[in-house]
Amino acid sequence: MNSSNNKPINDISSFQKPLPKFVQKNLDDNISLIRQQFSNTDDLIIREVHKGSERYAVLYIENIVEIEKLQKFILTINQKSDQSVTEFLAIQANGSSEIGRIEKNLLSGSCIIFIEGCDLFFAQDISNSKERAVTEPENEKTVQGAHDGFIENLSTNLYLLRKRLQSSKLNIKYFPVGEKIKTKVALTYLIDLTNEEIIVEVERRLKNISMEMVLNMSFLEELIEDSSITPFPQILNTERVDRVIGHLNEGRIALFIEGNPTALILPVTFSAFYQSPDDYNSRWLMGTFIRAIRHASFLISILLPAYYIAVIGFHFEVLPDELVSPVGSSIENIPFPPLIEALFMELTIELIREAGIRLPSRIGQTIGIVGGLVIGDAIVQAGLISTTMIVVVALTAISSYSVPSHGMSDAVRLLRFPFMLLASSFGFIGISFGFIVVLAHLCKLESFGTPYFAPFAPFRMKDLKDTFMRLPIWKMNTRPLDPKPKDMIQSFVKRGWKYGQRKKR
Incomplete structure (x- = not known):
């Protein structure tokens, strides 16, 4: 195996020459074309190899390929004495004549082989593995059930999906x-369940994305979602693999992107963000109880600080007689109004949270706990914040972190601030007005043509079985209506043993 000179092209005019559309028969011309495309990189390796009277060249990007795979592949080519290089590669590798496909193959970890006198190139995957x-996602851990999750490799993610959903x-x-x-x-979707209109709409949005590079899943989400001003x-x-399969079985669509372990599920409703795999891995009574607590946490996290501000500033009479004296004594010597107290503490909590995320994992939790305790105690001792406000902010923070979805958790953390401003200005009237606006916004919002606040608006009694409560599995014999699945019936069988025989579908 002989190495050819891999010298960069310094002539700027060479960049301006249009590349031909097809591979040439002359080996040197083909090598020159690739050097023109990758003129400023030093990790493009070009090796010329002779097998008898045949001459061919192997090109690859050294940082993304596995050298052992390459050496084994070249050795196999040279050992086939009964076949020419072209005959062997026509069977073992992917051949093409289009120059435009070479760049994609090189950058995906394949080696490109040009043969003297052949107007085709051959690509063989030798990418570094x-x-x-495959491990359980750090931010979606469950007590029971499967513990596998997606990783940054698209092929592996689709393998996990195919392995679990064998259809x-x-x-x-x-x-x-x-x-x-x-x-x-x-x-990805189930063709016998997913509504064709939703599939066409998702494909249309994907095809009409105009951006130089979609770096990660968050970029893709912002580019295809219905409304960004919310x-x-x-x-x-x-x-989670099991979560994706559950939504696919309801007639929804899952999107995956190369280099990202996150899957996007659409269309979805508000209730989907408060569902967790643990709800289905535990008994239905416990699942319903925990899910109801999560939905209550939505109200607590956005309304509790505002309620405290409204009571202290406008409606002190709503407090029971037993609480008037303790609350009054705790705020008696506080120099700031309730709104300033609440804003100061909420922003402090957000800073501690952000610091805990950015710090190394070994000290991040320690800083979060110790920082919260020390700062909270010091502020109360200094007389800047009341003890009641400390309790309110702590309950609010815990409630916002009980949401299984990170995106919805961010939403409720953000919403509490406008509610605090409304409460400080208008009391309970401001809170009521803000809550009406949020409800109206939720009722108006859509996700790929699906009402976001379904099944509450529009109301559908049958779909309440898997929203703020979770009925037994044998009661869920119909799919939710919001994704408009082709087949609403999930199963005619409830508990066949109880009826003596299975019902035929």
Whole structure:
């Protein structure tokens, strides 16, 4: 194996020459074309190899390929004495004549082989398989059930999906997204369940994305969601395989992107963000209880600080007689109005949270706990904040972190601030007005044509079985109406043993 000179082209005019559309028969011309495309990179390796009277060249990007795979592949080519290089590669590798496909193959970890006198190139995958193991997502841990999650490799993610959902009805479509740098996006759905109008709409939005490079899943989410002027997420993010399969079985769509472990579920409703796999892995009574607490946390996290401000500033008479004296004594010597107290403490909590995220994991939790205790105690001792406000802010923070979805947690943390301003200005009237506006906004919001606040608006009694409560599995024999599935019936069988025989569908 002989190494050819891999010298960069310094002539700027060479960049302006249009590349031919097809591979040339002359090997040196083909090598020159690739050097023109990758003129300023030193990790493009070009090796010329002779097998008898045949001459061919191997090109690859050294930082993304596995050298052992390459050496084994070249050795196999040279050992086939009964076949020419072209005959062997026609069977073992992917051949093409289009110059435009070479760049994509090189950058995806394949080696490109040109053969003297052949107007085709052959691509063989020798990519480096360095990737992290399949583990449970750190931000979506469960007590019971499966503990596998998606990783940054698209092929592995689709393998996990196929392995768990073994159905010929599972469709996967690929879309290259990005103007200059293409990012591979996979659209997955069950063809016998998913509404065709939703599929067409998602495909239309993906095809009409205009951006040089879609870097991650958050970019894709913002580019295809219905409304960006809202704190509420309209697409569900998850890294759990079982969660994706559950939503696919309801007639929804899942999007995956190369290099990101997150899947996007659409269309979704408000209730989907308060559902957790643990709800289905535990008994239905406990699942209903925990889910009801989560929905109550939505009200607590956005209304509790505002309620405290309204009571202290406008409606002190609503307090029971037993609480008037303790609350009054706690705020008696506080120099600031309730709004300033609340804003100061809420912003302090947000700073501690942000610091805990950015610090190394070994000291992040310690700083969060110790910082909160020390700062809280010091502020109370200094007489800047009342003890009642400390309790209110602590309950609010705990409530906002009980949401299973990170996007919805961010939304409720943001909403509490306008409610605090309304309460400080108009008391309970301001809170009521703000809550009406939020409800109206939720009723108006849509996710790919699906009412966001379904099944509450429009109201549908049958779909309440899996919202703020979770009925037994054998009661969920129909799919929710919001994604408009082709087949509403999930199963005719409830508990066949109880009726003596199975009901035939």
